[in-house]
Amino acid sequence: MDASRFISSGLIEAYVSGLATSNEVQELERGMTQYPEVAAAVDDCQLDMEQYVTLQSKTPPADLKQRIFHIIINEEVARESGALGADAVTDEFPETKTYVSSTWRLVAAAAIILLLGSLFLNYFFFGQINDYKGRYETLLSTHNSLASESNLYRTRIDQMEHAIDLMKNPSMKTVKMPGTKPFPTALATVYWNQQSKEVFIMVNNLPEPAADKQYQLWAIVDGKPVDMGVFEMSNPHELLQKMKSIDNAEMFAITLEKKGGSAVPTLDQMYVAGKAS
Template sequence: MESGVLELYVLGDLTPEENLKVEEMAALYPEVKAELAEIEKTLGELADSYAIEPSESSRDSFLSKLTFNEEENITSLPTAKAEHNSQETLNKKEAEVIPLNNTKLNFYKYSFAACFALLIMSVAALFVLYGNLQESKEQLAVLQSSNQDYANQVNYLDKKVESTNEILSVYTNPDFKMVELKGTANSPESKMLVAFNPKEQKVMIDMKNMSMPTHDENHQYQLWALVDGKPVDLGVFDGVVSEAAMKKMKAIDKAQAFAVTLEPKGGSVNPTLEKMMVMGAI
């Protein structure tokens, strides 16, 4: 009743076989028969609403053009009647109906249901996939963070091993002279150690074990070498204990003593003797 077949039947757009099927269904089911009647009524009212009544002049003109031969009309009456009876017989045969086959209609219904179910399953699968993807991203972020922490630890340990190896190489190399610098009257508690290798022209200070007062951000400590009675600049450093241990200073091949003064940040051309912190002779 909702497939549109009944409307096609009323309009005469079905095949004879399909007409028979509709008529059998109408005979079996009162609701189908009632629906057919309602459709016929509706279409009839629609046709009447659009019908055009011919004018008197048009009708008279049409009838005046018709000619009749009395003998032919009399002779043709039985034939026309026979044809009419034949048509009625054909209509009666066509009125014999067989059950309506809804196979094609059912096929479309089941196909739509299958497609809809597949769509639901696909959407559900997409949600599951999206959730797994988000979880994988979170796990990846955790792994990346862990890898970064591990890399930082490895880098720290590498630097520590390198620093330790450097200290060992300094203390075990007989070419290095260990010069202890002691505090002056400006800072009696201060002390630090300078490693001097005149053969390789290396000067290094022990940043890990030194003890120097903390200075402000506008000052730095400056290391000096006393060479033939003249001070030679060996570079500046901050008085902060460092894990780096040994800090390489400027190269020099000979010296009789070392001293450290407190200078403006960046160092001075000549040492400020009033601010000498530590000193030690070789």
């Protein structure tokens, strides 16, 4: 667009009246830098518009000047008093001058004191928490060991009750097996339910076997040994250990055998024996 087109386009009037869109404003401002006569035309139009504005002048309320001056004088006082302290230090870098009022300095100091106090309390309470944590853990482990101990006792009591129930049964026959000659102090008892034919063994006194050995119970039926199973000594709290059932037997005996038991008893390792009737 050349200068005369700008002047006749109506763009200048739109610009001066505030009607122009931002694109139109940009377009005209480019024209103003490019053509001095466009710039002059815009200026003339603006002057006339301002004359129109001035025609509509009206005296503002009388107290307004005082109100405005009151505000700006307060602002200036605040600016200057805020600037006093900072001036000497930041003289070299005036653009980084910061104005800090005394109130804000107090607030900042209070904030730092609160922060330090908070840090100390943090440290203090952290120590206390660690102490309580330690005590809590000790209590917890004590409680846990008590609980497991109590469980253990309960199991033992259950086992005992079970054994006593078995022994209380009127059908239960007791076969006492005293020690043989090589092992005079050994003693074991067979509990034999005459109705159900169940057999239980109670160890009264038997030496602890070697790791690769196990005691084996035998029943003597018609003069021949019948395997009644091996049993463990490792659980001394189990009063009665269930063995194989048998209908009738003349005798019971215990021999020490290799782990898992033998088909035939090793007679010189017979610890106890007792007659069933």
